[in-house]
Amino acid sequence: MRSHLRIPLVLALGMLPSALNAGDHLVEAKDISAAPSDIVSGRVRLPADSARETSSWTAMRRFEDLMNDDFGFQPGPGKALVAVLTNDPVNWELRLDALPSGEALVGEIHSADALVPGGLARVVRVPRGSTGTTFRIDPAESTSPAWILVADGADELILHTRLDVHGAIVDSPVALVARIEGGTLVDGVTRFRSPDGVEYEVPLATAGPLVQADFRPDQVGDWTVHTIVTARDRRGIERRRTTQQIMRVMRPELTLAGDVSLEQLGDGRIELDVPVSLLPQDELGGPRRVALACEIWGRDATGSMVPVCWVARMHQLPSAGGDANCTLRVDPRWLALAGVEATDLELRELRAHSSQGFGLLAHDPLPGHVLRGVVKGSGTPPVMVSGDMNAGRSGEVVDGAQRSNEGLLSPGGHVLLLSHGYCTDQFPWRTGNFDGDVELYEDYGQNLSHDEFALRFEARGRSYKSMGIAGHSQGGHAAAHLFTFYWSALDWPTGNRRIQGVGVPWLGTSLAGNAAVLGEVFGIGCGTNYDLTYEGCAAWISFIPTWVREDVSYWTTSFTDGWFYDYCQIVTDVLLADPDDGTVERTAGQLDGAFNGGHKTGWCHTRLMRDPPQCRDSDRNVEINSEAAR
Amino acid sequence: MMTHLLAIALLGLSAAAASASTEVSTCTDAGFVVPDGNSAGRSTLLTIPPGPDPLVVVGARLELEVEHPWVGDLVVRLVTPSETMTLTLVDRPGQVPAGFPGPFGCGGDDIVATLDDAAPVSIEAACTTDQFPVFTGQLRPQTPLAALVGVDPVGDWRIEIADLQSGDAGTFVSACLRLEVDTDCDRDGVPDDCVSCPGDLDADGAIDGSDLSVLLGYWGTSNQSADLDGNGMVSGSDLSILLGNWGGCS
Numbered sequence: 094m095r096s097h098l099r100i101p102l103v104l105a106l107g108m109l110p111s112a113l114n115a116g117d118h119l120v121e122a123k124d125i126s127a128a129p130s131d132i133v134s135g136r137v138r139l140p141a142d143s144a145r146e147t148s149s150w151t152a153m154r155r156f157e158d159l160m161n162d163d164f165g166f167q168p169g170p171g172k173a174l175v176a177v178l179t180n181d182p183v184n185w186e187l188r189l190d191a192l193p194s195g196e197a198l199v200g201e202i203h204s205a206d207a208l209v210p211g212g213l214a215r216v217v218r219v220p221r222g223s224t225g226t227t228f229r230i231d232p233a234e235s236t237s238p239a240w241i242l243v244a245d246g247a248d249e250l251i252l253h254t255r256l257d258v259h260g261a262i263v264d265s266p267v268a269l270v271a272r273i274e275g276g277t278l279v280d281g282v283t284r285f286r287s288p289d290g291v292e293y294e295v296p297l298a299t300a301g302p303l304v305q306a307d308f309r310p311d312q313v314g315d316w317t318v319h320t321i322v323t324a325r326d327r328r329g330i331e332r333r334r335t336t337q338q339i340m341r342v343m344r345p346e347l348t349l350a351g352d353v354s355l356e357q358l359g360d361g362r363i364e365l366d367v368p369v370s371l372l373p374q375d376e377l378g379g380p381r382r383v384a385l386a387c388e389i390w391g392r393d394a395t396g397s398m399v400p401v402c403w404v405a406r407m408h409q410l411p412s413a414g415g416d417a418n419c420t421l422r423v424d425p426r427w428l429a430l431a432g433v434e435a436t437d438l439e440l441r442e443l444r445a446h447s448s449q450g451f452g453l454l455a456h457d458p459l460p461g462h463v464l465r466g467v468v469k470g471s472g473t474p475p476v477m478v479s480g481d482m483n484a485g486r487s488g489e490v491v492d493g494a495q496r497s498n499e500g501l502l503s504p505g506g507h508v509l510l511l512s513h514g515y516c517t518d519q520f521p522w523r524t525g526n527f528d529g530d531v532e533l534y535e536d537y538g539q540n541l542s543h544d545e546f547a548l549r550f551e552a553r554g555r556s557y558k559s560m561g562i563a564g565h566s567q568g569g570h571a572a573a574h575l576f577t578f579y580w581s582a583l584d585w586p587t588g589n590r591r592i593q594g595v596g597v598p599w600l601g602t603s604l605a606g607n608a609a610v611l612g613e614v615f616g617i618g619c620g621t622n623y624d625l626t627y628e629g630c631a632a633w634i635s636f637i638p639t640w641v642r643e644d645v646s647y648w649t650t651s652f653t654d655g656w657f658y659d660y661c662q663i664v665t666d667v668l669l670a671d672p673d674d675g676t677v678e679r680t681a682g683q684l685d686g687a688f689n690g691g692h693k694t695g696w697c698h699t700r701l702m703r704d705p706p707q708c709r710d711s712d713r714n715v716e717i718n719s720e721a722a723r
Numbered sequence: 724m725m726t727h728l729l730a731i732a733l734l735g736l737s738a739a740a741a742s743a744s745t746e747v748s749t750c751t752d753a754g755f756v757v758p759d760g761n762s763a764g765r766s767t768l769l770t771i772p773p774g775p776d777p778l779v780v781v782g783a784r785l786e787l788e789v790e791h792p793w794v795g796d797l798v799v800r801l802v803t804p805s806e807t808m809t810l811t812l813v814d815r816p817g818q819v820p821a822g823f824p825g826p827f828g829c830g831g832d833d834i835v836a837t838l839d840d841a842a843p844v845s846i847e848a849a850c851t852t853d854q855f856p857v858f859t860g861q862l863r864p865q866t867p868l869a870a871l872v873g874v875d876p877v878g879d880w881r882i883e884i885a886d887l888q889s890g891d892a893g894t895f896v897s898a899c900l901r902l903e904v905d906t907d908c909d910r911d912g913v914p915d916d917c918v919s920c921p922g923d924l925d926a927d928g929a930i931d932g933s934d935l936s937v938l939l940g941y942w943g944t945s946n947q948s949a950d951l952d953g954n955g956m957v958s959g960s961d962l963s964i965l966l967g968n969w970g971g972c973s
Contacts (some may be wrong), residue, residue: 121822480853486823493821505827506890551821558793558890559825580823584852589791684927 095392098601104255120493121488121580122407124422124485127638129158129400129431136686137403137638139259139453140631142378146255146601147627150248151667152333152608152648153178155322165227169247169479172600172671173219176242176664178205180615184216189217192225206674206701207662209608209615210516212231212521213721219246221658238614243333246668249275250326252334254283254697257305259632260452261342262628263313268305271297273324277474278304281322281435283354285306286339288314292614292627296422297322314620316340317610327372337610339451341623344373347383349455350416353440362485363423365404367443369455373414380459380492382409382544384578384636385419388441391433398439401426405636407448409491409543420489424482429474429487448544451622451632462688482638484584491579494545503530507559507586509723510534510550513528514566514596516619521565521699521706525713532557534568540619543633547579561723562593563588566698567625569594569647570633572650577641588722590688595717596674596698596707598696599634600681601627627681634684644688646720649682650674650696650707651718661697663705673709674698690716740878744914746783747771750899756789760889764798769803769880773920774829776917777910780876782903783868784839789884794857795828795850796886801900803871804878810871812838812864815887826852827888831857838864846850869972876902909948920972921951922965929971938965949954950970 108651131137138295140508157175177185179199187200198217205212219226230241250273257268269283273443295306297320309314318338323332351368354477358364365383374381386405393399404421428435445455511522512534520535535552541549550571554560560582572592576583583591602625609621623629651672652661660666661675672679676698683689696707708714730847735759776795791797799813804882827849835858842861849862859931884895905914922930924937941957943947949963 119821481851484852490822505888555821555826558795558825558888559830580824580825584823585825 095632097364104506111369118552119490120548122487122489122491123578123580124487125577125638126407126424127403127485127486127640129402131639132400137386137635139444142255142370143312144198144600144631145259145337145628146253147336148251148253148670149334149603149668150251151242151244152321152335153240153337153607154333154335155491156200156232156241157311159230159241164229165225166243166245166332167225168219169245169249169405171248172244172658172660172667173223173244173246174216174244174667175219176201176214176216177230177239177309177610178212178214178242178614179235179237180211180213181237182234184233184237185239186213186231186233187215187217187228187518189219189226189228191220191223194220194223196220201662201715204701205700207665208604208668209611209617210518212611212615214242216663218658218663223343227659229335237408240579240611240614242285242664242667245332247326247332249333250324250332251275252320252322252324252336254320254336254338254479257582258339258453259456259628260454261310261340262312262345263342266309267308267340268300268307269295269318269320270303270305271320271322272304273277273322273334276324276326279323279325281320282306283308283407284319284321285310285603286317286319288316291366310340310342313342313344315609315623316342316607317612319610329419336606338606338628339609339621339623339626341452343447343454344372344375345454346410346447346638347445347454348380349443349445349457353443353460353706354436358422361425363709364620365421365423365440367417367419367421369417369445371414371417372412374410374412374710380409382407382456382491383419384408384446384451385444385450387420387443388638389427389437390439390441391428391431393432399431399433401433401438403638406487406489407491408489413456413596422485422487424485425473425622426482430478431512446632446636449542450629451636452623453632465505472683483638494549496516496552496555501556504531504556505722506530506557508532509540509718509721510553510560510562512550512562512564512568512572513537514564514568515539515625516698519700520529521708522563523709523711523714526711534562536603540622540623541571542569543570543574544578547575550575550583551581557582559585559587559723561588561591561721563717563721564592564594564597566596566598569597569599570624570630570647570699573637573641573645574633577637578646586722590646591722592645593717593721594684595713596650596682597647597684598677598681599624599630599647599684601625602629602677602681602684603627603668604665604676639686642684643688645684646689646690646717647684647687648690648707649679649680649692649715651692651694651708652697652704653695661702675702732862732951744903747778747904748839748899748901749880750786752897754762754894754896757789757797757884757886757887757893757895759892762885762887764883764885765895766883767895767896767898769882771878771880771902773813773877775904776906777908777912778876779907780871780902780914783871784837784901785864785868786837786899786901787834788895788896788898789834789893790896791834791886791891792832792889793827793830793888794832794834795824795892797834797893798885798886798887800863800883802881802883803874804880805875808870808874810864810866810868812866812868813846814865816846816865828856831855834858836862838862838868840864840867840869853964859880860865864874869904875907875910876904918967921926922968924949930965930968934965938962947956
């Protein structure tokens with residue numbers, strides 16, 4: 094038993110009203126639970142490696158790197174193009190000679206706005222039937238940096254890469270793991286570029302069954318990770334493949350620091366006391382929050398260990414470093430439902446994630462904590478899982494966002510809040526399709542984590558009795574995050590489902606990593622958003638229980654797919670797996686356990702794409718308007 | 724206003740032993756629409772008729788049924804017959820600046836509950852998102868009903884109900900005021916026995932010189948305890964009763 098004086102992070106429930114009165118920017122975190130079926134299905138467990146992979150059948154490289162390489166390729170049967178991504182494409186020349194026709198094609202300038210706001214590209218498509226190409230790129234008078242994107246049409250040869258950790262910690266080892274699908278890896282390197290712009294190149298090497306690049310990041314922040322490989326397809330043709338990722342490197346803000354203890358509260362709930370050790374808060378950082386979770390297992394009447402429930406909560410850490418305690422609470426009705434003895438519980442999969450990007454800060458898969466305590470019998474099993482078993486009062490508050498009442502149409506009403514997503518400059522919804530109490534969430538040009546975005550929703554919700562949210566893109570994540578982690582007006586709507594998501598990359602999008610890499614061309618734009626990466630989303634979604642998902646309806650769209658070279662956005666199209674809406678792949682737009690409203694072609698993610706923006710689809714909007722809880 | 728008396732059980736006038744409290748109840752099911760977003764609200768009367776003995780409240784609970792889709796809008800007050808005391812029993816339950824239930828209070832539907840000081844849970848803390856009616860069973864009121872102890876129960880009690888936030892309207896369905904009462908023959912707000920030995924003003928079981936001193940001390944006043952014939956004045960007729968019973972009480 095450690096003898097240090099520990100700082101309790103929990104405010105007693107009875108203190109809550111006065112704490113909240115102290116400032117109206119405090120938000121109460123929920124005591125979250127999930128049913129044992131969510132443990133068995135893996136929904137609330139650390140994501141599988143495959144869920145965290147970034148995949149690519151294209152190659153994107155700096156122009157300087159390409160100078161020493163082949164300016165040609167043998168097209169495969171799929172989509173093929175060459176693009177120069179630069180902020181002054183007018184000063185670049187791109188010419189492609191297709192074989193065998195010898196047809197010479199000159200690249201046209203396209204918007205790459207979907208990739209990076211304001212982004213431009215000079216693009217040339219490879220004609221169908223070409224058996225080979227050579228292309229020539231000339232920067233002419235340009236002094237601007239450029240990246241060259243080559244999609245060679247061999248979309249069965251795919252590079253998959255991932256980091257071997259769920260959260261990179263500064264000065265700790267990390268490995269970029271690579272594998273090739275549809276061929277064999279010849280060689281490759283990974284370039285780790287620090288937030289300060291220092292680049293380290295690490296060759297890919299065989300390490301047991303894996304091919305990986307080992308690295309030790311020495312700086313906190315968002316690194317870009319650019320993996321470049323040569324791979325041989327099944328016909329023996331060598332091709333280039335690259336992936337572009339973000340690696341969020343964190344300080345070890347929190348480490349697990351001892352045995353978990355339990356006590357039973359006056360209302361019967363079992364409180365788990367998790368000792369942690371904290372670093373002092375970074376002077377430059379804002380409020381730091383961690384999502385803590387663990388599984389509870391118990392012994393049933395047959396003597397077998399069975400899952401009881403999963404519990405979690407968002408904690409705001411004190412600014413001071415040192416020893417502290419984080420608490421989690423278990424509703425005893427879960428024990429009764431599982432038919433386990435309350436005196437013989439086991440803790441598993443104890444983990445703490447940063448609220449920013451959900452990088453894993455600490456993890457103990459089998460702590461071996463056998464929680465034996467004097468716990469009253471859990472009584473008669475409830476007939477069904479009730480809402481207050483899934484989400485309980487914690488009495489613990491976090492700093493919320495500041496409320497603004499400007500421009501509210503329905504203060505005090507029951508509203509449907511229409512929201513945009515990440516880094517947008519235009520409202521996406523066709524508001525005329527909605528009636529009743531409808532409010533617009535307009536917060537343009539923002540780059541927020543799901544947590545920050547959700548807290549802004551919460552602040553807006555303080556002006557309404559209840560709200561449902563129809564979220565476009567990241568607005569869907571933020572709504573689900575709010576409903577999961579914090580008490581808000583989103584807990585009070587009546588009607589069908591409280592969250593509607595259109596074009597939400599629930600499982601992430603490769604554009605987050607690609608945009609980060611292209612930051613050196615186009616500037617930071619709205620900034621990198623690790624939460625929207627495959628790895629960020631995979632970690633985040635492991636905190637979204639089924640009861641939240643069941644309150645979500647979602648829709649996906651993609652371009653009209655005819656006989657021609659079809660896409661929503663010509664550049665992002667080849668960075669995503671078809672079908673896609675120009676930002677979100679259909680496969681990554683799925684939320685397992687939610688209501689899938691369907692997939693519709695002929696609609697793209699945003700404006701400036703080939704088909705109309707998906708939130709302008711009146712048919713769907715009318716459906717959302719009638720179905721959404723509010 | 725249709726108010727009906729459900730049950731009244733009063734103590735006998737001449738209970739010799741120490742009296743036990745009993746319950747008087749008055750109920751109404753004359754429902755009405757609660758004006759939406761109107762702080763004035765509406766009220767209804769619950770009448771306790773007079774009985775043979777003076778009474779005093781020693782305990783109270785209120786059974787309340789209100790249909791309302793957002794109970795956090797509601798304020799319910801109970802006004803004593805003398806109108807000297809107003810208790811706010813329900814005050815926009817769950818209203819907090821942020822957090823749960825929220826700035827607009829508890830968003831659940833309906834109250835079908837008994838407000839009782841002995842309840843383990845306060846109506847302020849009883850809100851959940853998935854219980855219907857949201858307020859049910861025994862709940863502690865915002866202001867303890869114990870404040871009514873010592874009040875004369877006889878007369879018209881008024882229940883005021885107001886909806887302070889527009890947008891959701893509801894209906895008052897019914898209420899039952901159940902008062903635990905005891906006799907209070909000397910009307911001092913403290914339960915006592917209505918003694919069967921008129922003249923034993925010091926309650927020592929005998930009528931003697933000390934009782935005579937008490938009576939003479941109130942001579943010419945309207946003191947209720949010394950006004951043995953209840954004519955409103957301590958006078959010769961009261962003295963006659965005292966002298967007529969001189970000696971020990973049987």
